[in-house]
């Protein structure tokens with residue numbers, strides 16, 4: 001059966017699914033490890049809901065009860081609007097937009113909800129309903145989750161539940177400023193305030209710490225339960241030490257212990273499986289101190305790693321055969337291995353809207369002294385890409401059916417491969433001439449460096465060597481990459497730029513540089529043509545195009561190797577920065593007409609445990625295809641770890 005990346009769409013949101021590649025290749029012990037960590041990643045969901053606003057858990061209960069028990073007309077406009085509202089609340093883990101932080105208002109009437117509640121029976125709602133209606137319907141009540149407006153009291157005007165009633169911004173800031181100043185080791189500050197709600201009782205401020213036995217203790221106990229099970233099936237003793245420390249932190253809430261845990265976690269790189277579980281990012285607190293709960297589980301992408309290794313071991317061959325001047329080549333060349341991971345479960349503040357790359361920890365001194373982990377989540381990137389198939393984008397911007405077929409057939413394999421060539425070989429190839437300052441190209445350096453790596457990939461993706469290594473299926477595949485690369489560099493990447501602006505970002509500049517240089521030197525083998533008022537890229541000679549990429553690669557390598565600042569400046573200024581206003585306008589209009597959802601989120605897979613006759617777990621397999629509402633309702637049922645009121 002074909003994996004379906006796209007799921008439903010509502011409001012400004014598109015739900016996607018991601019595929020956990022290679023899970024079935026893992027050992028049973030690793031599968032169990034992932035399974036237990038995944039359960040731990042789901043058990044903190046209620047914490048995040050309560051952090052996002054003190055009424056969120058009650059509102060969720062109210063809405064879900066109506067959704068499940070409403071006996072009226074489920075096709076009415078009111079009920080349809082109600083469904084959309086509930087789906088948005090699920091998506092945002094609360095009543096404020098996940099990205100914009102504004103409270104979104106229901107498209108149904110208060111009367112509708114009041115009547116529904118009456119019909120179902122008010123005894124089904126074990127809290128004061130009257131308190132909730134203005135929170136849902138009145139635009140003046142809790143209008144923003146995180147308020148950043150200068151000049152206002154950010155603590156009192158933010159709906160996030162990190163500060164108790166009656167606390168002003170000045171009081172909160174003073175409280176934590178004092179903690180910082182009184183700390184004995186200022187070079188190694190703790191993450192003050194990270195894991196607590198600040199409250200005020202009889203005029204005195206104190207912290208209610210999130211730990212077992214403390215605030216959110218019930219959820220934390222459940223998390224600890226799964227972390228302990230995970231510990232027993234960890235891949236190595238370092239992972240066990242990491243988990244022991246995390247449990248100790250959850251039990252004590254002690255911020256020293258948190259730093260110790262972080263240091264152990266950064267140092268554990270031997271295993272395939274890794275995770276995040278805890279109070280992590282502080283974007284939800286207007287003062288940037290309190291950390292929202294998130295959890296996710298991942299493992300090393302063996303397929304992607306193997307693919308990268310096949311290139312890395314042949315690095316010298318690629319270096320020797322590249323079209324650059326021999327003086328600029330390395331005599332011994334070693335490839336680089338990039339770490340690509342597969343997400344196995346997303347939870348808390350990473351669900352359903354997720355980052356595709358993660359770089360932790362956040363403590364500056366821990367990063368400086370012990371390093372950090374930085375990863376690309378390959379299967380989420382893939383899901384974004386695959387989900388875009390059939391959304392009309394290629395139909396709108398690719399010139400004709402034959403080219404669209406080509407792209408349809410080869411795009412995925414070529415995109416990944418080009419990234420691998422760029423990362424594993426491109427950046428590592430070539431050498432500076434003796435005495436050349438590595439920073440000689442100054443502000444143009446990063447664009448030139450990215451162009452060099454991209455060109456290395458573009459040149460080689462057409463090489464028979466890749467088919468020989470089993471990395472491209474045939475000698476046609478590269479054409480898809482050539483087409484989409486130029487289409488992106490000349491046209492479609494402009495959708496990410498505001499009208500009137502120029503190209504700023506180094507990767508975008510590099511793509512524009514390559515595409516526009518090629519267009520200027522193509523002698524007709526690449527053209528921008530117009531059909532019925534719309535602009536398209538037309539490529540008539542792919543082999544000639546490869547030679548152009550080779551020529552530019554040789555020149556860019558020369559610039560880099562000799563530190564030729566003037567040539568770098570001239571290339572970047574001529575080809576990489578300017579935007580043709582008319583073309584930009586056209587591309588933006590065509591893109592807008594596609595009406596694509598601006599925000600996307602993910603539905604998690606389900607892990608199904610199989611047991612043998614003795615009741616022992618014999619295998620775990622993955623099930624996909626759960627509906628969005630089903631998953632959300634299941635999580636609310638199975639991972640309801642907190643009481644509805646946590647004041």
Ligand code: ZN
Pocket residue numbers: 422427450453
């Ligand atoms: Zn790069």
